[in-house]
Amino acid sequence: MAVLALAVAMTAVDEWVERLEDAGELTPEAVDRIVGVHGTRGQQAIEAVGERRVKEYRDFTVVVGHEDEYVVEDGGCTCADSEYNLNREDPDELCWHAIAARIAAAIDATDEHDMWYSDVRDFL
Numbered sequence: 001m002a003v004l005a006l007a008v009a010m011t012a013v014d015e016w017v018e019r020l021e022d023a024g025e026l027t028p029e030a031v032d033r034i035v036g037v038h039g040t041r042g043q044q045a046i047e048a049v050g051e052r053r054v055k056e057y058r059d060f061t062v063v064v065g066h067e068d069e070y071v072v073e074d075g076g077c078t079c080a081d082s083e084y085n086l087n088r089e090d091p092d093e094l095c096w097h098a099i100a101a102r103i104a105a106a107i108d109a110t111d112e113h114d115m116w117y118s119d120v121r122d123f124l
């Protein structure tokens with residue numbers, strides 16, 4: 001399985017992103033795949049997208065968690081999970097905020113805000 005994965009240039013994340021882009025929605029198959037690759041993080045991400053908790057500002061994508069908001073930039077995130085638990089060398093290891101941002105972007109399910117997050121975050 002590892003050999004097979006190396007032979008294919010696409011990562012598991014690229015694969016499900018492409019699947020979502022093709023379908024334009026979270027199909028049951030895509031949900032299975034995302035949860036299969038990411039486990040609980042995948043489930044949390046899908047839930048967040050369903051509740052439109054992925055906010056697209058002019059400058060950043062922000063994912064609203066239960067206690068805080070997280071800025072996702074270039075697939076990276078500011079949360080503790082990203083910082084302490086994930087292997088940065090592995091493109092398939094993403095925190096649930098980064099997964100949610102990828103899902104929402106792929107199926108156009110972001111909640112768009114025509115403003116700068118850097119301006120509004122102080123008021124939140």
Ligand SMILES: [Zn+2]
Pocket residue numbers: 070077078079080081082095096097098
């Ligand atoms: Zn995160």
